[in-house]
Amino acid sequence: MTEYTEHILSDAPRRQDASRLRFLWLIIVPLVAVLSQVYVPRFVPFLSYLELPLLITVHFALASSGPIPALFYGASIGLVQDSLSHQPIGMYGIVKTLVGYFAAQVSMRFDVQNPFVTFILAFFFFFFHQFFYWVLSRALLGEVLTFDTQQTLIFGLLNAAVALPLFRVLDKLGVAN
Amino acid sequence: MDFFLSRYRHLTVLLIVITAQLVLIAYQVKSNNDIPLIRVWAVTAVTPVEQGLEIVRRYTWGFVEDYFVLLGVRGENEKLKRENGQLKIENNYLKAELSTADRARALSVFQAHSPSKTVAARVIGNGTGADSKVVFVDRGSTSGVESGMAVVTPDGIVGKVVEAYPTASLVMLITDPTFAAGVVSQKNHVHGTLKGQGHAECLVDYVQNEEHVDTGEWFYTSGDDRIFPKGFPVGQVTAAPNGKNFKEIYVSPSGMQGGVEEVLIILQGVHQEIPEAQAPAPGYALLPPPPAPPGQNAAAGTDSTLMTDADRLRAIYKEVGAEQKHTYGEGPPGSKPPDFTKIPPIHGAPPAAPAQAASAPGVPASKPAPQPPASPAKIATPKAPTATGAPKPNPAPSDTDDTTVDAPAPKIVSLPASRPSTAVATPNQ
Numbered sequence: 001m002t003e004y005t006e007h008i009l010s011d012a013p014r015r016q017d018a019s020r021l022r023f024l025w026l027i028i029v030p031l032v033a034v035l036s037q038v039y040v041p042r043f044v045p046f047l048s049y050l051e052l053p054l055l056i057t058v059h060f061a062l063a064s065s066g067p068i069p070a071l072f073y074g075a076s077i078g079l080v081q082d083s084l085s086h087q088p089i090g091m092y093g094i095v096k097t098l099v100g101y102f103a104a105q106v107s108m109r110f111d112v113q114n115p116f117v118t119f120i121l122a123f124f125f126f127f128f129h130q131f132f133y134w135v136l137s138r139a140l141l142g143e144v145l146t147f148d149t150q151q152t153l154i155f156g157l158l159n160a161a162v163a164l165p166l167f168r169v170l171d172k173l174g175v176a177n
Numbered sequence: 178m179d180f181f182l183s184r185y186r187h188l189t190v191l192l193i194v195i196t197a198q199l200v201l202i203a204y205q206v207k208s209n210n211d212i213p214l215i216r217v218w219a220v221t222a223v224t225p226v227e228q229g230l231e232i233v234r235r236y237t238w239g240f241v242e243d244y245f246v247l248l249g250v251r252g253e254n255e256k257l258k259r260e261n262g263q264l265k266i267e268n269n270y271l272k273a274e275l276s277t278a279d280r281a282r283a284l285s286v287f288q289a290h291s292p293s294k295t296v297a298a299r300v301i302g303n304g305t306g307a308d309s310k311v312v313f314v315d316r317g318s319t320s321g322v323e324s325g326m327a328v329v330t331p332d333g334i335v336g337k338v339v340e341a342y343p344t345a346s347l348v349m350l351i352t353d354p355t356f357a358a359g360v361v362s363q364k365n366h367v368h369g370t371l372k373g374q375g376h377a378e379c380l381v382d383y384v385q386n387e388e389h390v391d392t393g394e395w396f397y398t399s400g401d402d403r404i405f406p407k408g409f410p411v412g413q414v415t416a417a418p419n420g421k422n423f424k425e426i427y428v429s430p431s432g433m434q435g436g437v438e439e440v441l442i443i444l445q446g447v448h449q450e451i452p453e454a455q456a457p458a459p460g461y462a463l464l465p466p467p468p469a470p471p472g473q474n475a476a477a478g479t480d481s482t483l484m485t486d487a488d489r490l491r492a493i494y495k496e497v498g499a500e501q502k503h504t505y506g507e508g509p510p511g512s513k514p515p516d517f518t519k520i521p522p523i524h525g526a527p528p529a530a531p532a533q534a535a536s537a538p539g540v541p542a543s544k545p546a547p548q549p550p551a552s553p554a555k556i557a558t559p560k561a562p563t564a565t566g567a568p569k570p571n572p573a574p575s576d577t578d579d580t581t582v583d584a585p586a587p588k589i590v591s592l593p594a595s596r597p598s599t600a601v602a603t604p605n606q
Contacts, residue, residue, distance in 0.1 A: 031222070031223070031226070034223065035223060035226055035227060035230070038223070038227070039227055039230060066187070067187045067190075067191070068186075068187055068190050071187075071190065071191055071194055072194070075194050075198070079198075079215065079219075080219050080223075082215075083215050083216045083218070083219030083220065084216075084219055084220065084223060088201075088202045088205040088206060088211075089201060089202070089205065089211075089212050089215050089216070090198035090199070090201040090202040090205070091202065093198045093201075094195055094198045094199065094202075097191065097194050097195055097198065098191075098195070101187070101191045105187075140199075140202055140203075140206065141202075141206065
C-alpha cells in the first residue's frame with residue numbers, strides 16, 4: 001500500500017462527514033431563514049424587510065457549480081415560503097427559481113468573491129425578486145398592488161448590507177461548497 | 178433534439194421548473210383550490226421548530242428579561258414604601274386639617290346664627306390635677322371674657338369660665354365634679370340640676386321620681402343658673418332610673434362629643450325657646466305636603482289651610498285698611514271710604530271691580546277663574562329656635578377667629594309658599 005493510497009483511505013471518511021454536514025447545512029440554513037422571516041418580525045417588526053431566504057438562495061447560486069442545482073434550490077426555498085404564505089403555491093417558487101438560475105449564470109461569468117460585486121448582486125437580485133413578484137401577482141393573480149420603488153431600493157440596500165456578513169458566515173460554514 | 182437538450186440543458190430545466198410552477202398556480206387559481214399537501218408539510222415542518230423556539234425564548238430571554246425587570250424591583254419597592262409612609266403622614270395631617278376646618282366652619286355658622294354675642298376660642302391646654310376637668314382657652318379678659326361666662330359649641334354646652342386672665346381663661350368643663358347648671362327636659366319640661374361626675378357622663382339631679390323622663394330625651398339649659406342662656410342643648414339621656422330620693426338621670430353631653438378644641442364663649446347671652454320635641458315616627462315614611470298651587474295663599478299672615486275665603490277676604494280688607502290708616506267702624510257717615518279698587522284677589526284672580534268690591538266688604542265679589550301666581554306671603558312670626566338653639570335667618574357665615582357677633586333681632590321670615598287651602602266649599606264661594 002503506497003503513501004498515496006493511505007492518504008486517500010484515511011481522508012475518505014473525513015470527506016464523507018464534511019459532505020454530510022454540508023447537506024445538513026443546506027437544509028437547516030434555509031429552514032432557519034424561513035423561520036426567522038416568520039418568527040423574528042413578531043418581536044422586531046422592522047426586520048420584516050429582511051429577505052433572508054432570498055439571500056440564502058443568492059449565496060447558494062453564486063457559490064454553486066451550475067445553474068440547475070441553484071434553480072432547484074431556489075425553487076425549493078420559494079415553495080416553502082409559499083406554503084407559509086396566503087398566496088397560491090408557486091409565486092415565490094417561480095421568482096426564486098429565476099433568481100437562482102440567473103445568480104448561477106452570473107457567478108459563471110464574474111468574480112463574485114469581491115465584496116462590492118456581492119453587494120451589487122445582492123441589491124440587484126433583491127430588486128429583481130420584488131419586482132418580478134409584483135409582476136407575477138398582477139399578471140397571474142390579477143392583484144392590484146403598488147410597487148414602491150423608493151422603498152424597494154432602500155430595502156435592497158439594507159439587504160445587500162446584510163448579505164455581506166451573511167455570505168461570509170455561510171462561506172465559513174461551507175454551505176455551498 | 179439531443180443536441181438541443183445538451184446545448185440548452187440549463188434553460189430547459191429552468192423552463193420545465195417554471196412551467197411546472199405556473200401550472201401549479203394556474204390549477205390553484207382556476208379551481209380555487211389549494212394544495213393542502215405541500216402546505217401541511219411545510220407547516221408541520223416549521224411549526225414545531227417555531228414552538229421550540231418560542232419555548233426557548235420564553236425560558237431564556239424571558240427569564241433574562243424578568244431578571245432585569247426584577248433587578249429594579251427591590252429599589253422601587255423601597256422607594257414606594259418611603260413614598261407610602263410620607264403619603265400616610267400627609268394624609269393624616271390633611272385629615273386633621275379637614276376636621277379642624279369642618280369644626281371651625283360649624284363654629285362660624287353657629288356663631289353667626291346664634292342670637293347671643295360670642296367670641297371664638299381655642300383650647301390651648303389642660304388644667305393641672307389628676308381628675309380636674311378644666312382647660313385653658315386662648316381668650317382672656319382682653320377679649321371681653323369674664324368669669325362665669327358660659328362656654329358652648331354648636332352641639333351643646335361645654336362649661337363655664339372660672340378664671341379670666343388677660344390672654345387666656347380657665348374653663349371648667351361640665352364633666353368636672355364641681356360643675357352645676359340648671360337644665361330642663363325637652364318633652365315634659367322637667368327641671369333639674371346638671372352635675373359633673375368626673376367622667377364622660379353627667380348627672381341630672383333633683384328630679385323627682387314621679388317625673389317622667391325618657392331615655393334618649395334631650396335636656397336643654399333652663400337659664401335658671403344665670404350663666405347659660407336658656408335653650409342650649411346639653412345632651413341626651415342615656416339612663417333614667419329611679420333613685421332613693423330623686424331620679425338618677427345620666428346625660429351624655431352633646432357639646433363634648435369627639436373632644437373639645439374650638440369653643441364659643443358667650444359674652445352676652447340671649448335666652449331662646451326650647452325646641453319642641455318631634456312627634457315620634459309613625460313607622461312608615463311620610464312625604465312632605467304638596468306645594469301650594471299658584472295664588473292659593475293670597476290671605477297674608479295666616480294659615481290658609483284653616484281659613485275660608487271669607488276669612489281671607491276679611492284679612493285682605495283689613496290689610497288694605499291698615500295701609501290707608503283707616504279704622505273700620507270709626508268713620509263718620511259720609512266720610513271718604515278706603516280705596517278698595519286695588520285689593521289683591523283671594524286666589525290670585527284679577528282685582529274685583531271697584532263697585533263690587535266696595536259694595537260688600539267681607540263678601541267676595543266672585544270666584545276668580547284664572548289664577549295667576551301670587552307672591553309668597555310674609556308671616557310676621559319669628560321662627561322658633563332650632564335644636565341648636567339658634568334661629569336660622571341664613572346670614573353669611575363669618576370667620577370664627579376673633580370675631581364677635583351681635584345678637585340679631587327676630588326677623589320676619591319669608592316662606593316660599595303656604596300649604597294648599599282646604600277644598601271644602603264655603604258659603605262665600
